[in-house]
Amino acid sequence: MSRAVICGTGSCLPTGKLTNQDLTDMVDTSDEWITTRTGIKTRYISGRGEETSKLAANAALKALTMAGIGAEELDIIIVATITPDMSMPSCACLVQQQLGALNAFAFDLNAACSGFVYGLDVAEKYLNSNPGLKILVVGAETLSGRINWQDRNTCVLFGDGAGACILTGDDSGRGMLAAELYSDGRLFDLLKMDSAPSMNPEFAVADYDGSYIKMAGRDVFKYAVRFMEKSVAAVLKKAGISIEEIRLLIPHQANIRILKNLADHLGIAHEKVYINLQKYGNTSAASIPIALDEANREGRLVDNDLLLLCCFGGGFTWGAMIFRW
Numbered sequence: 001m002s003r004a005v006i007c008g009t010g011s012c013l014p015t016g017k018l019t020n021q022d023l024t025d026m027v028d029t030s031d032e033w034i035t036t037r038t039g040i041k042t043r044y045i046s047g048r049g050e051e052t053s054k055l056a057a058n059a060a061l062k063a064l065t066m067a068g069i070g071a072e073e074l075d076i077i078i079v080a081t082i083t084p085d086m087s088m089p090s091c092a093c094l095v096q097q098q099l100g101a102l103n104a105f106a107f108d109l110n111a112a113c114s115g116f117v118y119g120l121d122v123a124e125k126y127l128n129s130n131p132g133l134k135i136l137v138v139g140a141e142t143l144s145g146r147i148n149w150q151d152r153n154t155c156v157l158f159g160d161g162a163g164a165c166i167l168t169g170d171d172s173g174r175g176m177l178a179a180e181l182y183s184d185g186r187l188f189d190l191l192k193m194d195s196a197p198s199m200n201p202e203f204a205v206a207d208y209d210g211s212y213i214k215m216a217g218r219d220v221f222k223y224a225v226r227f228m229e230k231s232v233a234a235v236l237k238k239a240g241i242s243i244e245e246i247r248l249l250i251p252h253q254a255n256i257r258i259l260k261n262l263a264d265h266l267g268i269a270h271e272k273v274y275i276n277l278q279k280y281g282n283t284s285a286a287s288i289p290i291a292l293d294e295a296n297r298e299g300r301l302v303d304n305d306l307l308l309l310c311c312f313g314g315g316f317t318w319g320a321m322i323f324r325w
């Protein structure tokens, strides 16, 4: 039986670094508050020439190099993002153009912070019907352009970046074993980023004040832990695997307290949970693929290790996925 295997990973961060100390010059906050409440110390912020598509293409190039695959060999490009360079064409088409991946078709996917994991699931469906395909999945964001830098509740949390991986079919027993994805649009209002004002009166916001990220932090916290825990339980059951067998958990990097709570609820040792949010903040759809690339390059995964991914984001969207590496 052929499964979707990850045969290359890559990541890219913009050059501009913003520390907690820098933020104290912008809003009423402190390094101590940000560190204890979120675990974040620094984040990277895009400048000119570091648009979402550029970060995505750079991450993709590294993944292609690791996989030993030329861009022209790609069949499909999926970019998970909520911050594309423009509404049309898609970020994926811009990535295709920058890579010269002219034999692929390309499209974007929006599932907020869960987008990369959703993208892997879509790729797996294509590979089920044609294991010979070579698919690029990228999570890339430049959230810095969509943050209200006067709002201390949100501006300390996020950062920019991109992570990518190449998938193909493999019948050695390695690859994606199971996935469980969910969403609940009834909770849309708890974490959102408005777009331009709508012409539909049903969606018109009387006090529209820009398309910034807004969230109900405590509710997001509560749901994130509860929903990720449930989805992990479901995917473990589906794959017939116990949490003790998992070698590495790479969760969406939102907040250290969410991740510690999640690890405790799941009963997984904290050293098996990959955490890099102290360096990058919350990079939304990019957070899991950046962490995956780092873990891969650090040698945290060896052949046949069981890797668990879990995600949570606006929508709400959430889910979990298991790979045999």
Ligand code: ACO
Residues within 6 Å of the ligand: 028, 029, 030, 033, 034, 037, 038, 113, 152, 153, 154, 156, 157, 191, 215, 216, 217, 218, 220, 221, 224, 254, 255, 282, 284, 312, 313, 314
């Ligand atoms: N610096 C200093 N004080 C702050 C800051 C800041 N940056 N931000 C908020 N505060 C203040 C608040 O104004 C409030 O002050 P008040 O008591 O005088 O009103 C006080 O700190 C407590 O605010 P809370 O929102 O209750 O703080 P809480 O302990 O809940 O922590 C946080 C806030 C970190 C956002 C937390 O709710 C959280 O982690 N939520 C999860 C949300 C998250 O991670 N979102 C990321 C996007 S979602 C995703 O990716 C899944």
